[in-house]
Amino acid sequence: MSQISIKAGIIGGAGYTGGELLRILINHPHVEIAFVHSNSNAGNLISDVHSDLLGDTDLKFAAETSQDIDVLFLCVGHGDAKKFLSANHFDAKIKIIDLSQDFRLNKADGHILSAEGSNRTFTYGLPELQREEIRSASNVANPGCFATCIQLALLPLAAKGLLNEEVHISATTGSTGAGQSLSSTSHFSWRNNNLSVYKAFGHQHLKEITQSVKQLQNGFSKEINFIPYRGDFARGIMVSAYTEFEGTQEDAEKLYTDFYASHPFTHVSANNIDLKQVVNTNKCLVHIEKHGSKLMVLSIIDNLLKGASGQAVQNMNLMFGLDENAGLKLKPVGF
Template sequence: MIKTGIVGGAGYTAGEMVRILLGHPQAEITWIVSSSHAGQPVYNVHTDLTGDTNLTFSEKPDFETVDVIFLCMGHGKSVSFINENQIPEKVKIIDLSQDFRHKAKARDFVYGLPELNRPAIVKANKIANPGCFATAIQLAVLPLAASQLLSEIHIHAITGSTGAGQAPSGTTHFSWRNSNISIYKAFEHQHLIEIGESLVQLMPDFDQPVNFVPLRGDFARGILASVYLDCSLSLDEANQLYDDYYAKAAYTSRSDEPINLKQVVNTNKCLLHLEKHNGKLHITSIIDNLTKGASGQAVQNMNLIFGLNEKTGLYLKPSAF
């Protein structure tokens, strides 16, 4: 059994991590650290886990008892945690913040998008888990980048309220979010950096704008990204390109039919749908921001690191109705 520890155990991604790991046949949770809830049962915070576990939150980590730790803290806190703790070399680290995603700050972390960096992930000791928007958008265009076919990219993408974290704010509480939609961080979202670095990794000469307009949706979880760009391929050629690129991908696939969020919510899947309109290729990409966009992808990376089938523990049914 892979012995796991979770640091920052009270947030949405940690709750999703616990839910997934409790059902993982080859992993077990050794401890869950939350300084603000130390000594309390985990189900007091993650009430959906009532009856599933009797684990209690710990105040401090015990690195000698685990094989891998998941850092589920807020952005900027993972760097401090690693600097302040002597983590043994034998302990793998999977960080779900943005602290190590960018090449200038990566240290010895591998960017953990399996559809891009699978060979490096398998050999890695430290993983920087991708951002949720970044995952959906990159999976929409990686095949084009790999074939040197990218042009200026236009993206509108909408995310559920869980993407903003568990701490309440002016734009996450129910009375504001319900029956509402809004734009935020247009053209300057933080995930643009990791998106750009991945595209250049596959297409070194790419220097076109990536125009990204994120939207807040009035639903809890999921991301739908609508991406379009000029493309000389016919629809049949584009479909074949995507099928070939993702032929060995465990969780990313193309649908001939139009797609909707309920097909992926609660799963680790990314579904893609392509259409051609007057010289432009339109790609729809959908994921669950808490699974493929966070905790599910982190467990997928853990599976790869420890030599398991990457689908282990991730056979999750979508909330289709």
């Protein structure tokens, strides 16, 4: 397989998801980076913006794109992916992986999404939900970070039709989830040693979560109550989710272990988990506890990897028939 070489283009390479994608792709055994487009940084060294890549790459940001690529990653802001594809034509043979939220929600039944102004339809790119569909997809809408972590906590239950009561979720995200834009809630003096809630019961990722749950459990009609917190760390999301569950602890563990048995990045931990177990990896760890009549599921991901750029590469691997974990055997930071 070592002869395979995929030419990749990146739009929006100067942001956080673009940088994280570059950190992965420059070491990916089957990828050649064709261009890294950036309006604001054209002509600058990539290592001048993502300064941790000094010594790892001499690439520069480009003002121009090219059709001589196999895959295009869109690392632009929400709303900008649609605009970009409307304004810029890419050959139909070029696969697209969009990291924005523009194409995550179905226009109609099924999991077909449409780019306005083009004939492209997008497949929702959560491998643990629909790996086979992704393998044959030409265009993938990469899931949101909270959406990924929460779905991986809930989907095994939905797959068995077991989400029959309200679901209660609290989840805390690192600051990189807010990107590199300066804001008062990402000011160090404010956020350091602080904690806060935002968008309670109204986070935009609830839509894609509900969409996936209903894909597996068609009649699901209960509330998913979701309280997102801003944590005082840079990377990672921890989710706790609970709902009524009639089975035993063992039933639940078997259910989750079976569901994720063939998936290389999502694992059920018999021990309690903590966020740093997954930081700088593409993994999701899930831990399950039955308490009284309720099942609590904890799940953790790195928001920039399994929650964004790592999952985008995982999707690319699937779309091009590579090993699912090619380029994604990342050393955990550990501490």
